[in-house]
Amino acid sequence: MSGQSKIIYSYHRRKTYQNRGIIAALAGALVLAALISLSVGYSSLTFADVIRIITGSGSDNEILVLFSFRLPRIVLSIMVGMGLSAAGCLLQGVTGNALADTGILGINAGAGLTVVLYVLFFGTGSMLAVFTLPVAALTGALGAALLIYLLIRKKTGVISPFSIIMTGIAVQAGLSALMTLLVVKLDDTQYAFVSSWQVGSIWGANWHFVLALMPWLCILLAVIMSKVRVLDVLVLGKETATALGVKIQNEQKNLLFFAVALAGTCVSVSGSISFVGLMAPHIARRLVGPRHHVMLPVCIMTGALLVLVSDTIARVIIQPSSLPTGVVVSIIGAPYLIYLLTAQQKYHERN
Amino acid sequence: MVKMDVIATKQLELAYDDKSVVDNLNLSIAKGKITSLIGPNGCGKSTILKAAGRILKPKSGWVYLNGSDIQKLPTQEVAKDMSILPQTPAAPPGLTVWELVSYGRFPRRRRRSKLTAEDKDIITWALAKTRLLESAAAVVDNLSGGQRQRVWIAMAIAQQTDLILLDEPTTYLDMAYQLEVLELLEKLNRERKCTIAMVLHDLNLAARFSDCLIAVRNGKIVAEGTAEEIMVPEVLSDTFEIDAEIVRDPRTGKPACISYHLREERTGL
Numbered sequence: 001m002s003g004q005s006k007i008i009y010s011y012h013r014r015k016t017y018q019n020r021g022i023i024a025a026l027a028g029a030l031v032l033a034a035l036i037s038l039s040v041g042y043s044s045l046t047f048a049d050v051i052r053i054i055t056g057s058g059s060d061n062e063i064l065v066l067f068s069f070r071l072p073r074i075v076l077s078i079m080v081g082m083g084l085s086a087a088g089c090l091l092q093g094v095t096g097n098a099l100a101d102t103g104i105l106g107i108n109a110g111a112g113l114t115v116v117l118y119v120l121f122f123g124t125g126s127m128l129a130v131f132t133l134p135v136a137a138l139t140g141a142l143g144a145a146l147l148i149y150l151l152i153r154k155k156t157g158v159i160s161p162f163s164i165i166m167t168g169i170a171v172q173a174g175l176s177a178l179m180t181l182l183v184v185k186l187d188d189t190q191y192a193f194v195s196s197w198q199v200g201s202i203w204g205a206n207w208h209f210v211l212a213l214m215p216w217l218c219i220l221l222a223v224i225m226s227k228v229r230v231l232d233v234l235v236l237g238k239e240t241a242t243a244l245g246v247k248i249q250n251e252q253k254n255l256l257f258f259a260v261a262l263a264g265t266c267v268s269v270s271g272s273i274s275f276v277g278l279m280a281p282h283i284a285r286r287l288v289g290p291r292h293h294v295m296l297p298v299c300i301m302t303g304a305l306l307v308l309v310s311d312t313i314a315r316v317i318i319q320p321s322s323l324p325t326g327v328v329v330s331i332i333g334a335p336y337l338i339y340l341l342t343a344q345q346k347y348h349e350r351n
Numbered sequence: 352m353v354k355m356d357v358i359a360t361k362q363l364e365l366a367y368d369d370k371s372v373v374d375n376l377n378l379s380i381a382k383g384k385i386t387s388l389i390g391p392n393g394c395g396k397s398t399i400l401k402a403a404g405r406i407l408k409p410k411s412g413w414v415y416l417n418g419s420d421i422q423k424l425p426t427q428e429v430a431k432d433m434s435i436l437p438q439t440p441a442a443p444p445g446l447t448v449w450e451l452v453s454y455g456r457f458p459r460r461r462r463r464s465k466l467t468a469e470d471k472d473i474i475t476w477a478l479a480k481t482r483l484l485e486s487a488a489a490v491v492d493n494l495s496g497g498q499r500q501r502v503w504i505a506m507a508i509a510q511q512t513d514l515i516l517l518d519e520p521t522t523y524l525d526m527a528y529q530l531e532v533l534e535l536l537e538k539l540n541r542e543r544k545c546t547i548a549m550v551l552h553d554l555n556l557a558a559r560f561s562d563c564l565i566a567v568r569n570g571k572i573v574a575e576g577t578a579e580e581i582m583v584p585e586v587l588s589d590t591f592e593i594d595a596e597i598v599r600d601p602r603t604g605k606p607a608c609i610s611y612h613l614r615e616e617r618t619g620l
Contacts, residue, residue: 011488012449233457239437242406244510245430245458290443291450 019294022287026301030078033305037074037312038066072207076269077311077325078304079210081276083217083266085303086224088277089284089296090259093231094252095164098282098344099337102141102263103274104165106172110144111137111267113179115197119190120182131212134268141264145256147171200271200326209269216265221300224258228292231255235290273326275333276303282340306332356415357382357514357546358403363412365398365570372398373570376412380563385540385547387557389581390567391591396550397438397518399567403548404435404516416514430458434510438518440503442491448502449487452477455509477509480535496523504532508539515539517549521556529553533560555607558582559600566590582606588614 039050043065053062084102091100102108118136148171152163183194230251233241241248267273284299310328317323356379365373372395380386380403388396401407402414405421414421416429434455442451455477456470466474478484481501486494491502500523507515515536521529537560539545551557557564558578566573566581567590574586587595587608595611 012447229457233454235443236454237437237441239401239404239406239435240440242426243404243430243433243435243437243507244454245427247426285443285445289445289447289450291446 015289019288019298023294023298023301026298026305030301030305030308033308033312034074034078037077037308037315038070040312040316041065041070068206072210073311074308075210076213077308079213079217080266080270080273081280081304081307082221082300083213083262083303084270084273084276084307085280085299086221086296087259087262087266088303089281089292089299090224090231090255090262091277092281093235093292094255094259096235096237097162097165098340099165099278100168101274101276101278102259102267103272103277104172105148105168106144106170106175107141107168107260107263108267108272108274109172109175109179110147111141111264112198112272113175113182114140114143115268116179116182116186116194119194120185123190134212134216134265137268138261138264141260141267142257144171144175145260196324197271199324200273200329213265213269216261220258220262220265224255224262225296227251227255227258228296231292231296232290270307271324271326273307273329275329275337276306278340279303279333279336280306282336356380357417358548359415359418360399360402361413361415363399363402363414364410365395365402365407366410367398371410371570373402376570376572378565378572380546380548382546383540383544384562385537385549385560386563386565387549387551387561388565388567389551389554389557389590390573394567395570396567398570400516400518400548400550404433405429406435406437427458430510430512432512433514433516434507434512436503436507436515436517436520438522442499442502444490444492446491447487448483448489448491448494448505449474449478451491451502452483452505452509455506455511458510473511474509477505480508481505482531497525497528500524501528501532504535513544514546514548517547519550519552521551521553529556536560554582554587555600555605558607559603559605578606582608587611592616 035047035050039045039047045053045062045066049058049062050066052058053066058066087107088101091102091105092098094100114136115133118133148164148167151167151171179198183191186194230246233244233246234248234251234255236244238248263277280299280303281295283302284295287302288294288298307325307329310332311325314323314325314328317328358378358380360376360378363373363376363378364371365376376399378399388399390396398407402409405414405426408422416424416432421429452474453466453470456466456473460466460470475484478487481504483498483501483505486498491499494502500520504517504520507517517536520532520536524532533556536545536547536549540547551561558581561578563575564578564581565575566586573590574581580586582597583606584595584597587593587597592614593611594614595608597606598609599605600607
């Protein structure tokens with residue numbers, strides 16, 4: 001390597017170290033947030049208590065609270081945060097629109113609709129629901145995505161990012177209305193279930209749900225991590241990406257499918273949580289820049305942290321009852337969206 | 352059989368949605384030469400370049416790259432033979448110059464995740480050629496328009512292809528940088544035998560640097576040939592509807608348009 005290469009490269013190596021530092025800090029924050037989350041709640045435990053119980057000397061009751069109630073909920077929050085933020089990152093990369101998010105685009109609503117239909121026909125009682133519900137939600141999410149695709153499809157195959165967002169918002173509104181219509185048909189228990197689902201309660205807080213979600217999440221995250229370099233090139237725009245030899249339409253379709261699958265499966269256990277897929281990629285880009293091999297992991301960790309912290313706040317803020325997680329995420333997310341919109345406007349005015 | 356030009360089109364028809372832009376176009380770009388497409392706004396020159404670069408799919412007809420139908424070639428393989436500089440490329444916020452230029456190596460290192468020492472040397476070479484070594488760590492969107500344009504050119508040449516397509520590579524550049532970019536392309540052409548095909552707005556620069564000019568109007572080729580053949584009042588009148596005064600540039604010896612009027616039938620408008 002030439003001397004000049006070395007000088008330039010040393011700068012980027014410094015950046016790599018900095019990025020590793022950020023990843024380590026996020027991991028630390030996640031562990032800390034998980035420990036705090038374990039210790040707060042209806043029966044409050046101290047930090048020392050939590051450590052004591054984890055290391056194996058707690059009472060049966062304490063072990064039950066910690067490992068059967070709180071821990072699965074924490075693990076689920078982390079997983080859902082990972083999945084939704086990754087889905088948001090993919091959508092933003094593929095559509096080239098920084099405001100893309102599975103919640104805003106109606107993909108969550110599509111999943112929601114099939115969840116309601118499922119509950120309407122099969123009830124909520126059966127254990128089978130744990131494993132079939134993700135499939136139902138995925139079908140709904142794919143249906144919504146397909147609907148958006150059919151509405152914006154043009155003969156030339158050129159899809160403008162703007163039309164994706166606008167059509168997505170319309171589809172989201174339509175599906176939500178349809179869902180409200182169906183809710184009228186539900187009996188009391190079904191209604192309670194669906195309404196808590198709609199506001200994004202991490203309702204299935206037990207290990208079965210962790211188990212049901214885990215394989216989906218692992219496979220999908222592994223697949224998209226192998227696509228980071230394609231994503232890097234895709235965000236350069238259609239023409240440049242083609243020039244660099246990316247099969248745009250194929251890659252777009254695949255990545256959209258992965259995004260929809262991630263969102264659908266996560267939403268089936270968490271309920272409709274918006275804004276995570278919007279916020280996490282932005283925060284990640286701010287922290288480590290736009291290259292996906294670092295940005296995507298940082299985005300996933302940020303998403304996990306966001307949902308975990310929101311869920312923790314949701315559990316403690318109005319004790320002894322609790323707020324739905326999705327509401328807390330939205331309380332944080334809505335101002336962030338407004339901030340993004342104004343920042344984007346300023347950026348356009350400047351350029 | 353199509354003759355072995357680097358790019359050749361046969362009965363090419365191009366359209367946006369249902370609006371036809373180009374119809375029955377037979378164009379060829381000779382290997383090892385610098386070819387410029389010239390013509391008025393909206394004449395279809397950029398559209399033709401897009402089709403040549405497989406960015407726009409033809410409505411009918413064929414584009415051949417080295418004799419093979421470009422639509423049937425794997426796009427990744429095409430990227431090893433041809434690099435393209437689009438008209439208004441955009442970099443994501445926060446990306447550094449070095450990082451963007453490194454994407455030029457993407458077609459050749461899809462499966463490998465790390466840049467090799469050779470890749471790094473090529474990137475450094477591309478940065479040196481475009482005089483961007485000092486700005487290597489700068490963020491692309493903080494640069495001036497001219498510098499930004501050079502970054503994209505650096506990315507295109509880092510692809511190290513034998514054919515480079517450029518859509519108005521001198522837009523946004525001030526006069527010195529325009530020359531610099533074209534001289535760089537000329538050097539690549541002479542030293543590395545790169546075939547260059549581009550859309551250029553400036554007639555005199557096109558005449559000065561091109562081996563072959565193709566004048567386009569309404570999606571049709573009006574004339575093609577050397578600068579001496581194209582830079583004549585008749586052709587410019589047919590292409591641009593102008594009445595041009597052509598002289599020899601005393602420094603380069605190339606024809607140059609020093610003054611022009613609107614053709615008579617347009618003056619009354």
